Amino acid sequence: MTQPSSQPRQTPSAISRAIIAVGRRGIGFVEFIGGMGYLIRDTVSSAPRGLLARRGRRLGWRNLWAQMVRVGVRSIPIVCLVLFCIGAILSLQMAPILKNYGAVSQTANIISIATFRELGPLVSAIVLTGFAGASIAAEIGTMVVSEEIEALEAQSISPIRFLVLPRVTATSLMMVCVAVVGDLMGVGGGLFVASNFLDVSAEQYFRKTFEAILVRDFVTGLIKAGCFGTIISSLACYLGLSVTGGAQGVGVATTRTVVLTIVALITVDLMFTGVFYYFGW
Amino acid sequence: MSTAIQVQSVTKIYAGRTVLDGVCLDVHDGETLVILGGSGSGKSTLLRLMIGNVPYEGGEIHIGHANKSIGKMTAPELEQYRKSLGVLFQSGALYNSMSVFDNVALPLREHTDLPEETIEIMVKIKLELVGLREHSEKMPAELSGGMKKRAGLARAIALDPKILFYDEPSAGLDPVTSAEIDQLIIDLNRKLGVTSVVVTHEMDSAFRIADRMVLLDRGKFVVSGTSDEMRESTDPLVRQFVHGLTEGPLTDRRRAGGYEVDLLGGI
Numbered sequence A: 001m002t003q004p005s006s007q008p009r010q011t012p013s014a015i016s017r018a019i020i021a022v023g024r025r026g027i028g029f030v031e032f033i034g035g036m037g038y039l040i041r042d043t044v045s046s047a048p049r050g051l052l053a054r055r056g057r058r059l060g061w062r063n064l065w066a067q068m069v070r071v072g073v074r075s076i077p078i079v080c081l082v083l084f085c086i087g088a089i090l091s092l093q094m095a096p097i098l099k100n101y102g103a104v105s106q107t108a109n110i111i112s113i114a115t116f117r118e119l120g121p122l123v124s125a126i127v128l129t130g131f132a133g134a135s136i137a138a139e140i141g142t143m144v145v146s147e148e149i150e151a152l153e154a155q156s157i158s159p160i161r162f163l164v165l166p167r168v169t170a171t172s173l174m175m176v177c178v179a180v181v182g183d184l185m186g187v188g189g190g191l192f193v194a195s196n197f198l199d200v201s202a203e204q205y206f207r208k209t210f211e212a213i214l215v216r217d218f219v220t221g222l223i224k225a226g227c228f229g230t231i232i233s234s235l236a237c238y239l240g241l242s243v244t245g246g247a248q249g250v251g252v253a254t255t256r257t258v259v260l261t262i263v264a265l266i267t268v269d270l271m272f273t274g275v276f277y278y279f280g281w
Numbered sequence B: 001m002s003t004a005i006q007v008q009s010v011t012k013i014y015a016g017r018t019v020l021d022g023v024c025l026d027v028h029d030g031e032t033l034v035i036l037g038g039s040g041s042g043k044s045t046l047l048r049l050m051i052g053n054v055p056y057e058g059g060e061i062h063i064g065h066a067n068k069s070i071g072k073m074t075a076p077e078l079e080q081y082r083k084s085l086g087v088l089f090q091s092g093a094l095y096n097s098m099s100v101f102d103n104v105a106l107p108l109r110e111h112t113d114l115p116e117e118t119i120e121i122m123v124k125i126k127l128e129l130v131g132l133r134e135h136s137e138k139m140p141a142e143l144s145g146g147m148k149k150r151a152g153l154a155r156a157i158a159l160d161p162k163i164l165f166y167d168e169p170s171a172g173l174d175p176v177t178s179a180e181i182d183q184l185i186i187d188l189n190r191k192l193g194v195t196s197v198v199v200t201h202e203m204d205s206a207f208r209i210a211d212r213m214v215l216l217d218r219g220k221f222v223v224s225g226t227s228d229e230m231r232e233s234t235d236p237l238v239r240q241f242v243h244g245l246t247e248g249p250l251t252d253r254r255r256a257g258g259y260e261v262d263l264l265g266g267i
Helices: A014-052 A056-071 A073-100 A104-145 A148-154 A159-197 A202-212 A215-241 A246-278 B043-051 B075-083 B100-111 B116-129 B145-156 B175-192 B203-209 B227-231 B236-243 B249-255 B259-264
Strands: B003-014 B017-028 B032-036 B058-063 B085-088 B163-167 B195-199 B212-217 B220-225
Touching: A014 A056, A014 A159, A014 A215, A056 A073, A056 A104, A056 A159, A073 A104, A073 A159, A104 A148, A104 A159, A104 A202, A104 A215, A104 A246, A148 A159, A148 B085, A159 A202, A159 A215, A215 A246, B003 B043, B003 B195, B017 B032, B017 B043, B017 B058, B017 B195, B017 B212, B032 B043, B032 B175, B032 B203, B043 B163, B043 B195, B075 B085, B085 B145, B100 B116, B100 B145, B116 B145, B116 B175, B145 B175, B163 B175, B175 B195, B175 B203, B195 B203, B203 B227, B212 B227, B212 B236, B220 B227, B220 B236, B227 B236, B236 B249
Parallel strands: B017 B220, B032 B195, B032 B212, B085 B163, B163 B195
Antiparallel strands: B003 B017, B003 B058, B212 B220
């Protein structure tokens, strides 16, 4: 008869534990990227039925419109305020330095390029992350907890087509629109400070702005904005759909959405800027 | 009597734990089958498997005379199958952003080409069946627990399903509301001629609605029989569960769980 071993189980060494922890993190990261990839693939493939097919489009367009209002229209006042302030701040910060070189009027050039290429899309995206991303993650997470997603599946209604597609499409489209408004408000903020406090006339400010801005500055900013919209909404939907563990899980998903989205936005922005720099755009 | 659903040796494993262990079960056409079992016995998991919402590791689940098991269905086949059934979830699972009317209308809008006027009439008929026609414009947050379940039931029958699944229909309801829901299940079964599968651990409710009952314990099939057969069973486990006894195999098992050792350690 064999006796059960009385030897205690060997605990892994500190190095093994570190390797295991890194390995788990690595696997988790790969799973996350894979999951996001599947979500985006399924969202794209559900678009024809969701928006064009005879049966799906009735609700598809209604959902899309509701999300566009929720994500875009309602966030415009906040984006306007934030970008106006940023334009004004930039103007005030640069004025003393430019004054030393007798080039205060160059404020318009710098603000317009910075806003159209970078700050307009990025700051609008960060505002939308807090405004729409967090609310999408919380909303979908709550639906998971209250069995609504399971009920949709049981009724043969794809949650990707019914929930994710309108949110991703609406956020991507409205992000472009919001970025345009944000760009204009940034320039407006700079104009307000320059014309009131820096002895630069409005006419001079506009002339300098139009001289500095090229179509490609505007277009590259909008391309970024569209991609930022897709990142915000797909991350929010993915993390919302991954919720486990009730109300606490919803809270965790909402926080993770905001943090991960901001990290992703800045990283992707850097990549875009690097690519545009390389091609001389 | 022909078979509506045939579950053959189904096994489900969650995170290394066997939740269902070779369960076999037949659901006959037109009957109300009640699946009994304590918390964690695997009854709700079995229901989710039969809906096709959860994949399983072993065995097969056949629907009607179809040769294909749910686990082997393609996405369009599964979609078609799900359109033929209705599910009432434990919480009602109403879509909180929609009114009761829109909740019931959703499957009709999604899966049919019917004009809005016809959908309106159909929704009113379904809501009348569950006694909620006057509350059609209310949001789910404005409804009581029993009303939520009734609205969930109206949504479940929106597409006139052949099979209805109920997950704990009486859970969390007062005795009168619970009896009302039970009566609704019986009426729908008679009026619409649907096959009903009800998961519950509430014996009063089970005895009221069941044509047949099965008992699951720790993921295993224990026994099947009519209400009278279950009531008169001599099996100690069935007796304890059906009559709600404090002494029997279920409580013995809990006591043998090593609580004292866990509490006192080596003292």
